[in-house]
Every structure is written in C-alpha cells, then in structure tokens.
Amino acid sequence: GQNIDQPTEMTATEGAIVQINCTYQTSGFNGLFWYQQHAGEAPTFLSYNVLDGLEEKGRFSSFLSRSKGYSYLLLKELQMKDSASYLCAPMDSNYQLIWGAGTKLIIKP
C-alpha cells in the first residue's frame, strides 16, 4: 500500500533551524512536494524534488533520497510566521499526490 510518515508535531525556537522528516512508500514515484498550511488557510506550494539531493530556496531547503524513500524540509532562521503545518506529498506512478497528515510546527520566541 501507499504510506506517508511524518512527525505529528514539532517545536522550535525563533531564529533556530528545524528539519522535518518524511518517509514514504508509493506505487511508483514522480517526485515529492512540500506544502505549507497555516491554520484555517489553504495549503501553498513550497518545493518539488524529483532527483536526489538538496534544493535550496531562500530560508527553506528540501532534500530527497529516492532509494531510501526519504525526504526532509529544512527551515533556517525561523520566524514566528513559520508556525504552520508542513505537508509532505509524494506523487505516484499515476501522477496522483499521496498526502501525509502533516507536521504542525510551533515556533516559540
């Protein structure tokens, strides 16, 4: 079956670095997405990885290892506005997104 595993909740301090891990099992693979979702709002796109390695985009970076079925989202210089849920979503062989339940990130001053 298809399965996504990411921590339910994480806490970090403003200005620090946090890594949110995601492991997945899918039927085929066409890349992996990370979305950010603030409470009461819609998900918004953060990153897309299809090849192994690290993709950096400002304070956010995303890493993928296809052989390990593993990805992480790295957030640097945390700001209070980064408090949100982060959704890991690999894409299967039919180009369907398989969504994790999300990791709620709490930023403390």
Next chain:
Amino acid sequence: IAGITQAPTSQILAAGRRMTLRCTQDMRHNAMYWYRQDLGLGLRLIHYSNTAGTTGKGEVPDGYSVSRANTDDFPLTLASAVPSQTSVYFCASSYDSSSGANVLTFGAGSRLTVL
C-alpha cells in the same frame, strides 16, 4: 486577481439535505480536484477532472458527485448529506495533471458541518 474561488466559505447543513459546493478558477488550468481535510488525516481526494468534460473518482468518492462542463467551474454535490461528511473541503487546480511538476493551487476552503 487570478486564483480559485470557493463558495460558500462555511455552511451548516441538516442531514439528508442536498448541497453544492462551488469552485471557479480563472487560471485556465486543465485539471481540477476536490479534497476533504479532517483533523489528523492527510488531504483525501474525492473527485478530479483532468480536463473539461471528464471526471474521475478519487480515494473517497462515495456520497459525492462532480461535473466539469467547462474549464473554469468544478462544483461538488452532496446528494444527501450525512454527519460523516462534516469536513473542510478544498478545491484545487493545476495546469497539467500528467506532469511531474504538477503544482496545485488551492482555494480558501469550504467548512461544512452536517448535523
């Protein structure tokens, strides 16, 4: 402003009633989707449409129907609402459903409570 509009924003509905959630996009995206989001669960796909005139069933289609008469509109209908359909519903769209870099744009969501 380009994007997706959903209506209503929220609704309380008696069980057994019929309800249509509206979704309109102005980005000329080919694909559209309806998801539900429940606490502790990931987004679950209800129905999708890869292009105008076609629809398909997602992971949790029972009790829901959709139509895609044109590119812009993708309404979701609950024929006879039940309490288990209480959820937040998100409409989304993307340019190409058969591409790996298939970035979804989401509407603001419709919060539905069925009593």
